[in-house]
Amino acid sequence: MRAREVLERHRDQLLALAGVVGVGIGEDDGEVIELLVEGAGGVYPNEVEGVPVRVRIVGRPRANDAGSG
Numbered sequence: 001m002r003a004r005e006v007l008e009r010h011r012d013q014l015l016a017l018a019g020v021v022g023v024g025i026g027e028d029d030g031e032v033i034e035l036l037v038e039g040a041g042g043v044y045p046n047e048v049e050g051v052p053v054r055v056r057i058v059g060r061p062r063a064n065d066a067g068s069g
Contacts, residue, residue: 003031006049018042021061026054 003025007014014023014035022036032052035044038060045053 001031003033003051006051007033010048014048017044020044021058026056028052028054 007023007025010033011023014020014033017035019037019039019042020035021038024034024036026032026034030052032054033048035053035055036058037044037055039057042055044055047053
């Protein structure tokens with residue numbers, strides 16, 4: 001629960017970091033804040049208010065074609 005509260009307070013700040021395309025909550029020996037990034041090489045925090053941060057490379061998001069056709 002704490003990770004969600006911390007994420008809500010810092011969401012805009014984290015989304016403003018270069019290369020970040022999304023944020024969320026994950027599990028890794030407890031809750032972590034996940035930064036979804038386009039590629040490697042960015043500089044990201046290791047923790048926010050004591051909550052660990054995990055970086056996941058997901059590439060650039062694309063529009064879903066499911067609704068067309």
